[in-house]
Amino acid sequence: MLMNKNSSPSSGEAKLHYGPSGFRVLRAGQxxxxxxxxxxxxxxxxRYWSVDHQEPYATAQLATERLKP
Structure with a gap:
């Protein structure tokens, strides 16, 4: 997981950029x-996200279902 050093946790929703081996925090959140x-x-x-779709998934099953052709 990649995080910006200047990011501080907040109580809201984070905005992330998803990469192949981690993510970068664009807007801090929980x-x-x-x-x-x-x-x-x-x-x-x-643990699960799509680099191509730039979206997160709660489980491996949901990620697999979303990424099916």
Whole structure:
């Protein structure tokens, strides 16, 4: 996970840029919202995302479902 040193945690939703091996915090926050289920995902728990779609997923199953051709 890549984080900007100038980022400080806030209580709202974070804005991230998703890369192939981590993400960069563009706007500090405590969570992101799963693109498939709409549930909040704390940044500490975020494990699945799409670089191409620039969106996070709560579970591997949701990520797989979204990325199916």
């Amino acid at each position: 969570f992101v919202t799963c693109a498939m289920s709409g549930v909040p995902i704390s940044l500490e728990e975020l």
